[in-house]
Amino acid sequence: MPPLNRPLRLAVALDGGARYSASAFAERAQLAERGAFDFITLEDSLGQPAPGVGRLDALAVLASVAPATERIGLLPTVTTTHTEPFHLSASIATLDWVSRGRGGWIADVSTSEADARLIGRRPAAPIDELWHEAGEVVDVVTRLFDSWEDDAEIRDIATGRFIDRDKLHYVDFETATFSVRGPSIVPRPPQGHPVTAIDATAPHARQTAARYADVAFVRTQDPDTARAVRADLRERARAWGREPDRLIVLASLSVDLDASADAVALAELVAAWHTDGAADGFHFRPRDAERDLRLLVNGTVPVLQHRGLVRHFYPGATLREHLGLPRPTNRYALAREASAR
Amino acid sequence: MSNSPGTSRTTRRAIHLAAHFPGVNNTTVWSAPPTPQAPQVSRPGSAGPTAERSATRQSAFGSQIDFSSFTHLARTAERGLFDFFFLAEGLRLREHQGRIHDLDVVGRPEAITVLSALAAVTEHLGLAATVNATFNEPYELARRLASLDHLSGGRAAWNVVTSSDAFTGENFRRGGFLDRADRYTRAAEFVAAARELWDSWPPGVERGRTGGATGSFAHHGQHFDIEGRFSVPRSPQGHPVVIQAGDSGEGREFAAATADVVFTRHGTLEAGREFYADVKGRLAAYGRRPDDLKIMPGVTFVLGDTAAEAQEKAAEIRRQQISPQTALLTLEQVWGVDLSRYDPDGPLPDIEPDYEAQLSQGRVRQADPRAIVASWRALAKEKGLSIRQTVIEATGRQSFIGTPEAVADELDTFVQTDAADGFILIPHLTPGGLDDFVKRVVPLLQERGSFRTRYTGSTLRAHLGLAQPLGEDTAA
Numbered sequence: 001m002p003p004l005n006r007p008l009r010l011a012v013a014l015d016g017g018a019r020y021s022a023s024a025f026a027e028r029a030q031l032a033e034r035g036a037f038d039f040i041t042l043e044d045s046l047g048q049p050a051p052g053v054g055r056l057d058a059l060a061v062l063a064s065v066a067p068a069t070e071r072i073g074l075l076p077t078v079t080t081t082h083t084e085p086f087h088l089s090a091s092i093a094t095l096d097w098v099s100r101g102r103g104g105w106i107a108d109v110s111t112s113e114a115d116a117r118l119i120g121r122r123p124a125a126p127i128d129e130l131w132h133e134a135g136e137v138v139d140v141v142t143r144l145f146d147s148w149e150d151d152a153e154i155r156d157i158a159t160g161r162f163i164d165r166d167k168l169h170y171v172d173f174e175t176a177t178f179s180v181r182g183p184s185i186v187p188r189p190p191q192g193h194p195v196t197a198i199d200a201t202a203p204h205a206r207q208t209a210a211r212y213a214d215v216a217f218v219r220t221q222d223p224d225t226a227r228a229v230r231a232d233l234r235e236r237a238r239a240w241g242r243e244p245d246r247l248i249v250l251a252s253l254s255v256d257l258d259a260s261a262d263a264v265a266l267a268e269l270v271a272a273w274h275t276d277g278a279a280d281g282f283h284f285r286p287r288d289a290e291r292d293l294r295l296l297v298n299g300t301v302p303v304l305q306h307r308g309l310v311r312h313f314y315p316g317a318t319l320r321e322h323l324g325l326p327r328p329t330n331r332y333a334l335a336r337e338a339s340a341r
Numbered sequence: 342m343s344n345s346p347g348t349s350r351t352t353r354r355a356i357h358l359a360a361h362f363p364g365v366n367n368t369t370v371w372s373a374p375p376t377p378q379a380p381q382v383s384r385p386g387s388a389g390p391t392a393e394r395s396a397t398r399q400s401a402f403g404s405q406i407d408f409s410s411f412t413h414l415a416r417t418a419e420r421g422l423f424d425f426f427f428l429a430e431g432l433r434l435r436e437h438q439g440r441i442h443d444l445d446v447v448g449r450p451e452a453i454t455v456l457s458a459l460a461a462v463t464e465h466l467g468l469a470a471t472v473n474a475t476f477n478e479p480y481e482l483a484r485r486l487a488s489l490d491h492l493s494g495g496r497a498a499w500n501v502v503t504s505s506d507a508f509t510g511e512n513f514r515r516g517g518f519l520d521r522a523d524r525y526t527r528a529a530e531f532v533a534a535a536r537e538l539w540d541s542w543p544p545g546v547e548r549g550r551t552g553g554a555t556g557s558f559a560h561h562g563q564h565f566d567i568e569g570r571f572s573v574p575r576s577p578q579g580h581p582v583v584i585q586a587g588d589s590g591e592g593r594e595f596a597a598a599t600a601d602v603v604f605t606r607h608g609t610l611e612a613g614r615e616f617y618a619d620v621k622g623r624l625a626a627y628g629r630r631p632d633d634l635k636i637m638p639g640v641t642f643v644l645g646d647t648a649a650e651a652q653e654k655a656a657e658i659r660r661q662q663i664s665p666q667t668a669l670l671t672l673e674q675v676w677g678v679d680l681s682r683y684d685p686d687g688p689l690p691d692i693e694p695d696y697e698a699q700l701s702q703g704r705v706r707q708a709d710p711r712a713i714v715a716s717w718r719a720l721a722k723e724k725g726l727s728i729r730q731t732v733i734e735a736t737g738r739q740s741f742i743g744t745p746e747a748v749a750d751e752l753d754t755f756v757q758t759d760a761a762d763g764f765i766l767i768p769h770l771t772p773g774g775l776d777d778f779v780k781r782v783v784p785l786l787q788e789r790g791s792f793r794t795r796y797t798g799s800t801l802r803a804h805l806g807l808a809q810p811l812g813e814d815t816a817a
């Protein structure tokens with residue numbers, strides 16, 4: 001087996017089980033944290049997930065989980081289609097602040113006419129257009145993160161200035177569907193850019209994921225599919241001028257475990273996929289929120305730890321550190337320094 | 342003490358208290374030499390002047406963005422049995438003379454997300470978010486507020502503010518499209534639509550009994566034309582508490598028709614009584630009783646061991662709030678012209694103001710600049726004051742200054758004599774600005790029988806003594 005210089009990344013979905021209780025979410029998150037998962041995810045949608053079924057705002061839920069946990073990353077799904085990009089940026093930055101550098105988001109689109117009528121601003125648009133727009137939203141959201149340089153706050157008593165306004169920047173971002181002036185109302189978050197993830201299973205989402213995402217999910221139960229999509233994403237990322245290793249591709253597996261033996265078998269399976277280069281890691285979607293998560297933490301993870309494939313603990317503090325992603329430099333600081341030379 | 346709690350307890354009006362996280366204006370003192378005689382945080386083992394200094398600074402001049410500042414203030418408020426914790430909002434950084442304003446604390450987290458996190462570290466405290474009705478949509482915001490209400494077990498509140506300025510609109514898809522005249526018609530329709538959404542699930546139902554129809558709504562109005570199925574089951578409070586902050590006739594009418602709480606700037610006894618009578622008087626027309634709407638002025642306070650010490654502290658705080666640079670900027674806002682060549686320690690400018698100019702963006706405009714110029718000139722002349730001294734003297738006097746006993750007495754007088762139902766306290770320090778109030782004033786209010794000695798309910802509505810709105814099923 002080739003030595004792995006990169007640990008296998010592990011994430012787990014918190015969906016299912018009690019849907020409206022903050023303490024139930026916190027308990028599940030704490031359990032996942034005991035398994036040293038890199039991050040947890042929570043799905044969301046603008047409308048009801050199924051007729052007559054409700055759900056809470058996922059970003060709010062994971063914000064409430066933040067003080068109940070210490071290390072685990074927090075990735076809610078956030079839809080971009082009917083929301084103000086300015087608000088999204090502020091909410092995601094705030095999730096990163098309240099979790100001290102563990103925030104991120106899974107950018108998604110709202111495609112249905114029913115969702116469009118909930119907001120009443122514009123009709124449903126073709127999915128390719130929506131994913132193109134989602135890319136623009138991710139772009140402006142991260143520009144807004146950068147609109148404050150890290151050291152903009154100076155508290156300079158001599159000049160009476162709280163901030164150095166030369167280190168705050170307008171983003172002046174304009175597309176066919178929105179424009180944002182900036183700067184953000186929230187200082188640059190602890191991670192610089194909270195982690196952006198996109199479900200790249202559908203071909204429509206792939207280009208946007210390759211261009212903008214730090215983490216891409218591929219929903220499949222088949223290693224060949226995972227490998228092919230990963231290769232496609234890396235190729236596209238390279239074409240966008242990105243370092244492909246900065247795009248972490250996770251196979252997103254639906255798991256349904258009946259007993260510890262299943263949990264161990266799952267460990268064998270993912271180890272094999274990883275060795276074959278099918279994925280950089282795995283995102284487990286438990287069928288039964290409580291039971292499967294327990295089996296993953298008590299059965300699957302220990303086997304992977306024993307084989308040296310995953311960490312036993314969190315050596316870093318931020319989600320970027322868990323994932324081995326560097327803290328991004330600030331584009332406006334770079335530009336300002338370049339023009340000052 | 343003049344009031345013996347035993348005899349008057351039952352007839353006293355209860356005071357409601359809220360904690361305002363220090364704002365992004367010059368009320369918030371962000372820096373000053375640490376005061377070593379009053380270290381507010383003492384850590385065992387933190388020896389030496391540097392450690393002491395940094396501990397003091399942390400409590401006095403802490404971060405306006407770090408989550409620990411929010412937990413500190415929220416936990417202090419909850420220890421003091423406050424009704425709620427309050428976060429303001431501003432959707433565009435303020436500018437002065439076309440540049441970002443740099444003299445005040447700036448940079449805040451987004452309110453609903455911070456409050457969702459605070460819900461996990463508090464148990465009873467209400468959690469109020471200021472959110473603009475102009476740059477949001479009912480479905481989305483109703484969903485976020487109902488989520489907060491679920492996550493906090495019934496403690497969510499929404500301070501409905503409005504904006505019509507194109508300056509703020511530049512950050513949004515919508516842009517600055519709204520006529521000033523429409524700001525409250527949109528806000529009123531927004532709240533009505535949000536309440537329709539909150540009512541769309543029958544009480545006690547977490548999974549649709551009636552299948553696809555659960556959560557159905559349709560709202561077709563002037564500002565919103567929306568329909569579908571709401572995704573959040575009825576939340577513990579039914580309707581999160583609605584707060585209104587806005588002072589115009591339209592604003593007051595909107596409050597009387599719609600709000601549960603009014604956040605006002607009328608913080609003196611006379612102005613307070615007038616405002617109180619005016620707004621409460623408007624309620625009957627909407628079939629509401631005076632107690633259905635709580636009036637809570639935003640107020641500042643300074644405590645001292647003696648009256649003289651409190652006055653001295655208050656004067657010192659005003660000097661910190663009005664730096665030489667802030668004094669000039671404040672003057673420029675009134676004068677409407679650049680005054681950067683003036684010495685803040687010199688006399689007021691003798692040049693004529695430009696009353697039409699608007700140098701600042703993103704701030705509430707000065708009401709009547711002519712009257713202000715005249716009175717400031719008179720004040721400076723009479724007392725021989727410099728620019729900075731004039732601004733210090735004329736602006737930002739704290740609402741309540743005195744010993745804990747005197748402040749408790751004054752606060753109680755406001756509430757017992759129809760000038761307010763309670764207060765939104767605005768500390769000038771982050772995050773320790775309420776520590777003393779909770780330690781020294783709250784017990785006195787309790788002794789007088791005017792303030793709760795424990796939380797008796799679990800929701801913010803219960804703390805405020807507001808009725809629980811009936812769900813569709815039960816109302817019918």
Ligand SMILES: Cc1cc2nc3c(=O)[nH]c(=O)nc-3n(C[C@H](O)[C@H](O)[C@H](O)COP(=O)(O)O)c2cc1C
Pocket residue numbers: 428429430431432471473501502503504586587588589590591592593604605606639
């Ligand atoms: C005490 C008070 C606090 C306010 N806080 C905010 C705020 O945090 N954010 C905001 O955008 N507007 C705030 N406002 C502005 C009001 O929402 C409203 O837009 C403004 O007062 C203009 O309305 P009016 O003409 O009715 O006074 C506040 C107003 C008052 C009186």
